[in-house]
Amino acid sequence: MGISFLFRYLKPYRKQCILGPAFKLTEAVLELFLPLMMAKIIDVGVVPGDSGYVLRMCGLMLLVVIVGFGCAIVCQYMASVASQGFGTVLRNALMDKVLSLSDRGAARFGTSSLVNRVTSDVNQLQFAVAMLIRLVIRAPFLCVGGIIMAMFVDAKLALVLVAAVPVVAVLIVLIMRANVKLHRSTQKQLDKMALVLRENLSGLRVIRAFARSEQEKKRFSDTVDAHTSIAARVGRLSALLNPGTQLVMNFAVIAIIWFGGIRIQSGDMSLGEITAFINYVGQIVLSLIVVANLVITFTKAYASAGRVTEVLRTKSDMPDGNSVDSIDADADAVVFSQVYFSYDENDGEDELSDISFTIPRGARVGIIGGTGSGKTTIVNLIMRFYFARCGEIKLFGHDVRDYSAEKLRELIALSAQKVELFSGTVADNIRWGDSNASDDDVRTAAVLAQADEFIKSYDSPVERGGANLSGGQRQRLAIARAVLRRPRLLILDDSSSALDYATAAALRRDIDKIADGTTVITVSQRVSAVQSCDIILVMDDGTLAGSGTHAELLAGCELYREICALQNEVYSSAKEGITHA
Numbered sequence: 325m326g327i328s329f330l331f332r333y334l335k336p337y338r339k340q341c342i343l344g345p346a347f348k349l350t351e352a353v354l355e356l357f358l359p360l361m362m363a364k365i366i367d368v369g370v371v372p373g374d375s376g377y378v379l380r381m382c383g384l385m386l387l388v389v390i391v392g393f394g395c396a397i398v399c400q401y402m403a404s405v406a407s408q409g410f411g412t413v414l415r416n417a418l419m420d421k422v423l424s425l426s427d428r429g430a431a432r433f434g435t436s437s438l439v440n441r442v443t444s445d446v447n448q449l450q451f452a453v454a455m456l457i458r459l460v461i462r463a464p465f466l467c468v469g470g471i472i473m474a475m476f477v478d479a480k481l482a483l484v485l486v487a488a489v490p491v492v493a494v495l496i497v498l499i500m501r502a503n504v505k506l507h508r509s510t511q512k513q514l515d516k517m518a519l520v521l522r523e524n525l526s527g528l529r530v531i532r533a534f535a536r537s538e539q540e541k542k543r544f545s546d547t548v549d550a551h552t553s554i555a556a557r558v559g560r561l562s563a564l565l566n567p568g569t570q571l572v573m574n575f576a577v578i579a580i581i582w583f584g585g586i587r588i589q590s591g592d593m594s595l596g597e598i599t600a601f602i603n604y605v606g607q608i609v610l611s612l613i614v615v616a617n618l619v620i621t622f623t624k625a626y627a628s629a630g631r632v633t634e635v636l637r638t639k640s641d642m643p644d645g646n647s648v649d650s651i652d653a654d655a656d657a658v659v660f661s662q663v664y665f666s667y668d669e670n671d672g673e674d675e676l677s678d679i680s681f682t683i684p685r686g687a688r689v690g691i692i693g694g695t696g697s698g699k700t701t702i703v704n705l706i707m708r709f710y711f712a713r714c715g716e717i718k719l720f721g722h723d724v725r726d727y728s729a730e731k732l733r734e735l736i737a738l739s740a741q742k743v744e745l746f747s748g749t750v751a752d753n754i755r756w757g758d759s760n761a762s763d764d765d766v767r768t769a770a771v772l773a774q775a776d777e778f779i780k781s782y783d784s785p786v787e788r789g790g791a792n793l794s795g796g797q798r799q800r801l802a803i804a805r806a807v808l809r810r811p812r813l814l815i816l817d818d819s820s821s822a823l824d825y826a827t828a829a830a831l832r833r834d835i836d837k838i839a840d841g842t843t844v845i846t847v848s849q850r851v852s853a854v855q856s857c858d859i860i861l862v863m864d865d866g867t868l869a870g871s872g873t874h875a876e877l878l879a880g881c882e883l884y885r886e887i888c889a890l891q892n893e894v895y896s897s898a899k900e901g902i903t904h905a
Contacts, residue, residue, distance in 0.1 A: 652721025690854025693863030
């Protein structure tokens, strides 16, 4: 099912898929005539001593070889175009599908597995397509054609081949069936190995800090050993094909030489005919070896096709709406109405329960609460990274589901606590907010985000993930990236957690200078980050514990008072410690 589903991605290369095998078939037909021509040279030219006939037939054989070589080159070109094009189309389709999945959908596969499916599995399918065009027609045709031509030379002696070929076919089928399951296990183990490797590379500093190098080496070694064990089983099983095929066919050759000698002595066959017959046996043997190798290739491809198809057939749980082209000019920025949500729909526990609030347009809103209280979950629902289990979420007067992804991202800009930067320059990363922004716009956004103080040059390189920058520097670049977009809704999800108090205060002051039409949501665990907001939402274990201004919450929300008291106590203790020091 997986392979048939993927044939649709070969449609743009139908011409190559038809012409390639056609040229290869032509080459195979010409190749089948060579042993007969050799027999004629021996029987008509060499034995009687007719050198002229020998030269004419050698010239004809050379012409056949040249034409066959030309056909093979054309087929090779067609196979390269089709296989590389197929791989490109398939990778793009996989990438489109992955990007259409919500975080929950992507997590079902895992990052390492998705990387292997887009790279290793597609490479395997690419190779299979090339072999499909080049050899799937040629090898079986030479095998069957060789048997037919051998029967044409001597029908009785050809019975040896008729008996040997089914034995080889049974051997191939048995090994292929056993190999399919093993190849699937190999790919799964490869996913596990990639996962461990990814965790070790990304967590290198933590591993060293906790002196876990030896334990992680052993963990990786165990994963590699497990993969090696399965791969070795696959290798041993696959290795039986070629010697098994040759063993059966060599017995067939021995029988042919034995019975062929008897028929030559009796005068039923000529020397040229037995030479042609043995050449056909050689063609059949080589074809069967190619078929055996194709079985290994297509067994791997079958396993890979199932993994790729599993991703492509996954129904997106983040459908793209297209019914809203513009926002309601008079509507509130964000409205939550009795929203319930759970990351795991099967465990029955909601991360958010009965959440209802309204954020007016242009308001400065703070969301505060303890770890795991649901602050970031609210942001994820606004951004449509996930969908509410029930309830309604409106953005500028329309259900968030009704916006296209492009329109939604145009309205909202997000700067998250966990910053993702990309290899390139400082300016390249800021321009993620607006690829058409001028240099002045980039600098203005950097100044507002307090990033200009560490930027020596906007052409300075940024390593993958911002590895050459500190946490605070990465956060400020992410804020500049979000601000550059000039969104209607700016979300700062704990995006200043790595900043010192002075820089964070300067950032809040400059953020407030953004045009009045922009609604700003600040998610933080610091009271100082949200106390000046027009509205503060207090979250507690997935429920809304209170909402209002700083003064209103101090008067009417016990949880908010506790948070403020705790942070004031910590601040006072720290200040007292500094004074004593």
